[in-house]
Amino acid sequence: MSLFTENMRLLTAVVIEKKSDEVVKALLSIGALDFVQITNLPPDQLAKLSKKRPNSDRLAIEDTRRRIDNLLRQSGSTLPNSSLLKVEDMVSLDIKGYRNILDEFSSSISEIKEQQKTLNQRYEILSEIKRYLETDKTDFVEIRVGNTKTDIEKIKKRLSDFGSLIVKTDQYIATLSLKRDTANISQVLNMVGWIESEDSLIQKEGTKLVRQELNTQIDNINKEKEDLEFTIREKIQEKEPLLINIWCNLRLHELSDQIRSYFKYTKNTTLFSGWVPKKFSDQVASAIYQATDGECIIDQSDPSSNEIKDIPVEVTTPKFFKPFEKMVTNYGIPEYGTINPTWFVTVAYLSMFMLMFADLGQGFVLLLIGLLTHHSYKKHPMKKDSIINRNVSVLLIYLGVASMIGGVIFGSTFGFSLIPPLWFNYHSVVLGTAQLGTPVQNVYDILGITIIYGIVIIFVGLLINWVNLIIKKDYIEMLFARTGLAGAMMYSVGIYIGYSYIMSGYKTFPTDNWILILLIIGALCLLIKEPLEYLKHKRSGKKVESVGAMVSNTLMMWPIELLETFTGYMSNTLSFMRVAGLGIAHVSLMGAFETLAEGPGMTSVFGILILIFGNVLVIALEGLSSGIQSLRLNYYEFFTKFFNGKGIAYSPVSLRSSER
Amino acid sequence: MKSSVNTYGFINAKLRAKIGDIRNPQLQEDLLKAGSLVEAIGILKEHGYESAAQVYDKTGDLQLVELSLLNDEITDLMRVSKFLDGEPKNLLKILLTRIEVENVKNAIRLWYSSAIHHRPISYRSAYLVKYKIVNDINYTSIINAVTFDNIIEAVGSSWYENVLRQFSLEEIESNGLFELESALDKKVIDLLYQASNALKKDDKNIAIKLFKMEVDLKNIIMLVRYGWFHQLESERLSSILYPYSRVYKDDITKVYINSNPKNRSVESLLKEKYQDLSNLVNDSFTDNKLKMINQVRALERYLFTKKGKLFENCLGGKPFTIATPLAYFYLREQQYSVICGILGGKYYGVDSKEIEGLIL
Known part of the structure; x- marks a missing residue:
């Protein structure tokens, strides 16, 4: 992992037009070029270039591809994704043909669905009758037992509209139907010469038989329904390889069209340009060269300083750091050429969490949850994100380990001091039972430690800022800004004042003369920053506001800057007391549960249950709270010192480009 | 007395987030693009309507899918009304009553078809909501009623009783259900007016x-x-x-x-x-x-568009008023009818453009 964002090069190529398709494939295979529209040419030259219409309708491609997704979703199949794409598999596009395949396939599924629907409607009638029989609503149901000489199939056909159930034995015929259909059913039965049985034994037997038949038919329908569901799934799975092939081809054409949309054409040549990380630039150039059999001109150039704003930023981090890279990119993209903050965020975030949630046992639980959820997502790639999503599951693994390390340092296991601490016993300090002579005696000492920790984090942020400003050659900002040396000097003076005040037993502030002198110098630095920027811009020929506007701006902004410097740094530093606060709350909560568990009348089983409940609650609430607070401290106290998030993300057209 | 911020602060913030989702036209666009009902159901799955999609997987019956969507809507609206109390809650209850009235009308139509016209209603009762929405109504008794009095008994002592008592079996046999249904609709409008009038300024x-x-x-x-x-x-x-x-x-x-x-x-x-x-x-x-x-x-179509615009305008007004819950109820109903409209169109193979023109 580079400490800085990746170096980029601008690659511009002119290739022979007839070889442009091969070039597209080569560029897609490598997937490293973040294309730019060619516009930076003199108007007369630009006018000579044309833009070809794409070979296919991209919307139609995307719609057809999504139709495949929707069909596959019906079988619960894994949806195809970019990992299946191979440029060499790309064949010519036949949208109409694909649509026909999908239409035919859809319609064959619809036919089965119609069968399913008819079956289900039969199920609904029978289950309604069953429900009435089971809930003593027999008034709504009618059972008739009798006989007729008419063929049973004819009767069944005539009664089919009413959802009646008919059973025939050698002695009698029994019907089961809804009473609301009595009038109609009686009419049909009269027509077929129905003679009602008056034998109570036969009536009883018929009733029993028809009820059994009802259950059998419902079971059979359920089985048939399941079979149909299975048939649909099987049908889709049978077609799955073909559908996935079509999907891949559509996706490859979609990406190729996306690349072509950046191409400009003359009569015989094709032009394109894009940013590529320096480490891949030769590979891209060589692929273009090979694809065109050398019939090309390739120019690679390093960015000039005035291009820096528009250069896409590639931040390379190993897999290990991915959750923390996500934290950085959620906030913003670093500027080109500046320090990649992922390293620092990783250390800061984990150390903050460790200080707030230090427990060997609870950390192990977090680690376990992280490992299990991560494994589950890996095993079921299509699984929807739950409350612990993919990113959080990986993060939990790191947080679990950090918490365990914290537990070893402070000697805490599931809220008990079961192991000797490497540094000091957090529980004893918070509960006021720390042994004399130990380095940390009370909660004030813990608060002090976190303040020092905060000062270190803030200074690291300032240092990163200065390195970034030196790289950008922005010396005025570095020397005179609130986050530059002037601000840092005022902050250092503030720290000294605070330190002296504490050392005097919270009685007096230091009165050294140099304090005032340094503060005045700092304040003047903030004052002259704006005029210096003005002069710099004026000298470089940039458009500037009038002198009057500059002066009034300066005078208006200065008090605000001063106020923000004093209050901002102070609140940023004190904000780190939350690290101690959360840590103390963690110990106190566990202590409370411990006391409850050992309370009078508590059996050992009940006590253990209370401790388990306490641990679960603390893991869920404190764990979440510590995670959020760590993020907050990074975003507001750390990032604001150096990170403006003005960068543009590097987004090459590749096989892995987002599908949505 | 609760201030308007206390009354609406939490629920309106919650609803505004949900309204943002409902207003997102993506679902409608995706559904319209679907090549068939089977594909449209796949889209429903993608957009968080898993329960409705599962109903289709198990039954293949579009009307049961619609019922599942309606059940989701009712559950959601009931949940929203639980966050309010007093007169605002009462108003939302009346809005839920509108859904209930449609259900009662459907149940009575089934009875009418079976008891008066002697047409089998067979499986159709499966498409009714059978649980309590606002009033205790015995839908099973309605569809299985032998006399009109059985229907009056089935609606219990709710306001439906008074409305239904204005009609007799003979009147319904000769004139149909049009007047009865109009009377039910008019009663809901009365209730809505009374509930609106009882609110704070x-x-x-x-x-x-x-x-x-x-x-x-x-x-x-x-x-x-x-x-x-x-x-x-x-x-x-x-x-x-x-x-x-x-x-x-x-x-x-x-x-x-x-x-x-x-x-x-x-x-x-x-x-x-x-x-x-x-x-x-x-x-x-x-x-x-x-x-x-x-x-x-x-x-x-024009009038419904106008109505939609007025509800949209309401969302731009004071933040802590009944406007947000009312707009949410309206949008939820509209979303339900749009989804059902498109699914119905897909089932009958209607062209996407035509469906778009037909859905209100």
Whole structure:
């Protein structure tokens, strides 16, 4: 992992037009070029270039591809994704043909669905009758037992509209139907010469038989329904390889069209340009060269300083750091050429969490949850994100380990001091039972430690800022800004004042003369920053506001800057007391549960249950709270010192480009 | 007494986030692009309607999918109303009653079909909501009723009883259900007006404004649909109109109602106060039923769009009022009908463009 964002090069190529398709494939295979529209040419030259219409309708491609997704979703199949794409598999596009395949396939599924629907409607009638029989609503149901000489199939056909159930034995015929259909059913039965049985034994037997038949038919329908569901799934799975092939081809054409949309054409040549990380630039150039059999001109150039704003930023981090890279990119993209903050965020975030949630046992639980959820997502790639999503599951693994390390340092296991601490016993300090002579005696000492920790984090942020400003050659900002040396000097003076005040037993502030002198110098630095920027811009020929506007701006902004410097740094530093606060709350909560568990009348089983409940609650609430607070401290106290998030993300057209 | 911030602060923030989701046109666009109902169901799965999609997987029955969507809607709206209390809650309850009334009407229609026309309703009762929405109603007893009195017993001691008692079996046998259904609809409008009127000042202003607009729209639709297209005689037409609205009290409306059903002029009905609407209809088409239907539909579409806009405007007003819950109820209902409309279109193989034109 580079400490800085990746170096980029601008690659511009002119290739022979007839070889442009091969070039597209080569560029897609490598997937490293973040294309730019060619516009930076003199108007007369630009006018000579044309833009070809794409070979296919991209919307139609995307719609057809999504139709495949929707069909596959019906079988619960894994949806195809970019990992299946191979440029060499790309064949010519036949949208109409694909649509026909999908239409035919859809319609064959619809036919089965119609069968399913008819079956289900039969199920609904029978289950309604069953429900009435089971809930003593027999008034709504009618059972008739009798006989007729008419063929049973004819009767069944005539009664089919009413959802009646008919059973025939050698002695009698029994019907089961809804009473609301009595009038109609009686009419049909009269027509077929129905003679009602008056034998109570036969009536009883018929009733029993028809009820059994009802259950059998419902079971059979359920089985048939399941079979149909299975048939649909099987049908889709049978077609799955073909559908996935079509999907891949559509996706490859979609990406190729996306690349072509950046191409400009003359009569015989094709032009394109894009940013590529320096480490891949030769590979891209060589692929273009090979694809065109050398019939090309390739120019690679390093960015000039005035291009820096528009250069896409590639931040390379190993897999290990991915959750923390996500934290950085959620906030913003670093500027080109500046320090990649992922390293620092990783250390800061984990150390903050460790200080707030230090427990060997609870950390192990977090680690376990992280490992299990991560494994589950890996095993079921299509699984929807739950409350612990993919990113959080990986993060939990790191947080679990950090918490365990914290537990070893402070000697805490599931809220008990079961192991000797490497540094000091957090529980004893918070509960006021720390042994004399130990380095940390009370909660004030813990608060002090976190303040020092905060000062270190803030200074690291300032240092990163200065390195970034030196790289950008922005010396005025570095020397005179609130986050530059002037601000840092005022902050250092503030720290000294605070330190002296504490050392005097919270009685007096230091009165050294140099304090005032340094503060005045700092304040003047903030004052002259704006005029210096003005002069710099004026000298470089940039458009500037009038002198009057500059002066009034300066005078208006200065008090605000001063106020923000004093209050901002102070609140940023004190904000780190939350690290101690959360840590103390963690110990106190566990202590409370411990006391409850050992309370009078508590059996050992009940006590253990209370401790388990306490641990679960603390893991869920404190764990979440510590995670959020760590993020907050990074975003507001750390990032604001150096990170403006003005960068543009590097987004090459590749096989892995987002599908949505 | 709770302040408006206390009353609406939490629920409105919650609903505004949900409204953002509902307003996202992606689902509608995706559904319209689906090549078939099977594919459309796949889209529902993707957009968080898993339960409805599962119903289709298990049954293949679109009407059961619609019922599942309705169940989701009812559960959601019930959950929203639980966050409020007092008069605002009562108003939302009446809005839920509108869904209940539709369900009661469907149950009575099934009974009518079975008991009066002796047509088997077989599996169709499966498409009814059977649980309590607002009032204790025994839907099973309604569909299995032998006499009209059984239906009156099935609605318990709710307000439905008084409305149903105005009718007799003989009247229903000879005139059908139209009057009974109109009476139920009118009663809900009464309840809605009373509930809106009982709100505090700011809420009342909003609710009454929306109420009047909605009643006006419904009356215009009825005047055109039943007065012009179905040419209902004056007395019947007058009896189905909802009071409280500008259209109802208007003299032009009275002239329209009292004129010969064959010579009613929609253009003159709308010309003075609804110029934009009068442009959508042309009286000279009265001999061509298809053209008339298209005009009625165009008019209805226009009025629903207008209603939608008014609800949208309400969202831009004061943040801690009943406007947000009301808009949410409206949008949720609209979303349900749009989804059902598209799914229905897909089932019958209607072209996407045509479906788009048909869904309100």
